[in-house]
Amino acid sequence: MASLHHTPLRARLALKYAARVQEQFVCKRCLHQRQQQPAPKPWERFKAKQQTPFLRAFKTPDRLLLRTQSSAPSAASPTASSPLGALSQRITHRPPPHASSTTSSTTSSSSFPDRSSPAVGYFLLASAASVFGIVVFGGLTRLTESGLSITEWRPVTGSFPPTTPEAWEAEFALYRLSPEFKMLNSRMNVDEFKQIYWMEWGHRLWGRMVGLTFLLPTAYFILRRRVDKRMAGRLLGIGSLIGFQGVIGWWMVKSGLKDDLLETGSHPRVSQYRLTAHLGTAFLAYLAMLWNGTLVLRESRLLANPTHSLQSLLTLRDPILRPFRRALTVLAALTFTTALSGALVAGLDAGLVYNDFPWMGRPNLLPPSRELLDPFYSHTPSHADILWRNICENPVLAQLDHRLLATTTFSAILALAAYSRFSPATRALLPPNAKTAVRAVVGLACLQVTMGITTLWYLVPTPLAAAHQAGALALLSGVLVLGSRVWVPRRTFALVRQAAKLGESRAKAGRIRA
Structure with a gap:
């Protein structure tokens, strides 16, 4: 314990002795130069002591910079929010967190990730x-x-x-x-x-x-x-x-x-x-x-792999594919509307009338007009609501609407598949997974139409009717999956482009260091 107590005194004596010994081995030329230099003034010695790295960390302009950073809301590391942190960054030659990457700048503005x-x-x-x-x-x-x-x-x-x-x-x-x-x-x-x-x-x-x-x-x-x-x-x-x-x-x-x-x-x-x-x-x-x-x-x-992904997204954003993307949006809305019309048919038990296809009362394709717009379903003396009341409450017109919507949706799917196959520019730009999705949507549409007609012919048996409802949701899923492979959300494109630029900058910095 006594040796530890006197350690600072011994260290100072050892340093003073080493300095005196070092002065004994100074050459004559260096000793002559020291004698020619004037002795520093007391305030100069005090100013030199103030130029230490520890004290410079508390001086302007770094101190002012730290104040402005601390006043702005950020989630930067705690080492950058104090003078000691700035000193440690200066000593280790690390750049400030806000200049490291674009990702960190976005996370500093919010606690949620990118x-x-x-x-x-x-x-x-x-x-x-x-x-x-x-x-x-x-x-x-x-x-x-x-x-x-x-x-x-x-x-x-x-x-x-x-x-x-x-x-x-x-x-x-x-x-x-x-x-x-x-x-x-x-x-x-x-x-x-x-x-x-x-x-x-x-x-x-x-x-x-x-x-x-x-x-x-x-x-x-x-x-x-x-x-x-x-x-x-x-x-x-x-x-x-x-x-x-x-x-x-x-x-x-x-x-x-x-x-x-x-x-x-x-x-x-x-x-x-x-x-x-x-x-x-x-x-x-x-x-x-x-x-x-x-x-x-x-x-x-x-x-x-943002660099490769950016090229594929740029291909999907090509103006040549714009008609295909717009047609797919219309097809998704049409498929959803057809499914909702099926809910009206189920609610009205409209599948139990005119159980034939494509006829609705042989040899006619359409039922009599008096059955389509029946005044019985109107709730006003002037019959101003006769049209929409019959659409929503008349089983005959509800079934006809569902037939027309289903036929239109099926024809639109076939037309979109033909366009993607026989248009050279579209076929060249569509990725392979989108072409596979198009074929899957065509298969689901054919299966759904087959189940719908069979359900009608056999007077809505429970297994077929349940499968037909599941087929409607499966067809909607296929259209949406196809859309996820050709639609490019703006945020997704911005994230990939940002990641690609960051990767290029890092690769360039690596080449410069090499």
């Missing part, structure tokens, strides 16, 4: 597959007339089914008060009621699971900053759409549980308007998940 993690893309695709399944299962629930078996909406407690005979009797007593039981199932017993109850309960439970399995990972990805700011907003929007979908589902079921919402003498069923809204919202949620999932994975794949 791009989303690929795990977010896979999560969205898995969620889309779950929504696809619940849409198909919902169609089966409607076709088996099980959707009105649960007459109450209990978002939390409704997750638990009846487990005792008394609980089943209480649930069956509620169903016996519904119009469907009074008009169609008055002879149903508890065991038969259980069959339709389990279908509707499974559909509702699946919907709750879709919401939970989407919202919980979404919260994780946002809190852990695994998504960019725009994608975070989109995830929250899709989550809100899922919750809104549950509200619309009960609003739809409610239309078939009250006598005052049903027309006199009509078959107990839900409102076709609410059914269309329910199915359309499910389609929108599914398409949003599918599009954003493919977008995240596409950006990740393109940014893996």
Whole structure:
């Protein structure tokens, strides 16, 4: 301990001795030059002491620069927010964080990253597959007339089914008060009621699971900053759409549980308007998940090799492909409209009239005009609403509209495929994966038309009708996947171009160092 206590004194004595020894070995010329130089003034010695690196770190203009940087909101490293940090950067010859790369400058303005993690893309695709399944299962629930078996909406407690005979009797007593039981199932017993109850309960439970399995990972990805700011907003929007979908589902079921919402003498069923809204919202949620999932994975794949990806994106943005991209946008809207018209057909049971194709009452292709614009469906004395009322409420006109839209969509798909094949410029610029997607869309369209005609011929059997509804969503998916391979979002193009420029600058800097 004593030796350690006297260590500074011994060190000073050793340094003073070394300096005296060094002076003994100075040559005569250097000693003469030292004697010729005037002795420094006291204030000069004080000024020289102030020129140390430690004190220079607190002086202007660096100090003023640090003040301006600290006043601006940034997420730079803490080493750049103090004079000691500036000193360490100067000593190690490191550039300031804001000049290192463009990526760091963007992350300094926001805590969200520039791009989303690929795990977010896979999560969205898995969620889309779950929504696809619940849409198909919902169609089966409607076709088996099980959707009105649960007459109450209990978002939390409704997750638990009846487990005792008394609980089943209480649930069956509620169903016996519904119009469907009074008009169609008055002879149903508890065991038969259980069959339709389990279908509707499974559909509702699946919907709750879709919401939970989407919202919980979404919260994780946002809190852990695994998504960019725009994608975070989109995830929250899709989550809100899922919750809104549950509200619309009960609003739809409610239309078939009250006598005052049903027309006199009509078959107990839900409102076709609410059914269309329910199915359309499910389609929108599914398409949003599918599009954003493919977008995240596409950006990740393109940014893996930005220089090569930039050339492919520039090819897709070529003006020669502009007609193809615009036609595909119109085709996507037309396919979605055709699917919604199918929801109207399902809500009106319009598939049970004129079960022939292409005729609607042999040998005519069209039904009589009095059946198309029937004044019975008008609600005003002047019949001002006769057109749109017949379109939305007349089963004959609803089926004709669906036939025309389906035929137009099928013809548009074939025309787009022919254009992509027989136009030399378009065929040369389309990437191979887009050509494969075009062929897949043509195959899905042929399958969907075949199932639609067969469903009509065989008076809407449950398996075929459910497959036809699934085919509509599959065709929409094919069109959207094709669009993801030829459409170039501005943000994606900007990210790839920025990454390509950054890679070129780094490569140039590496060549200069070499």
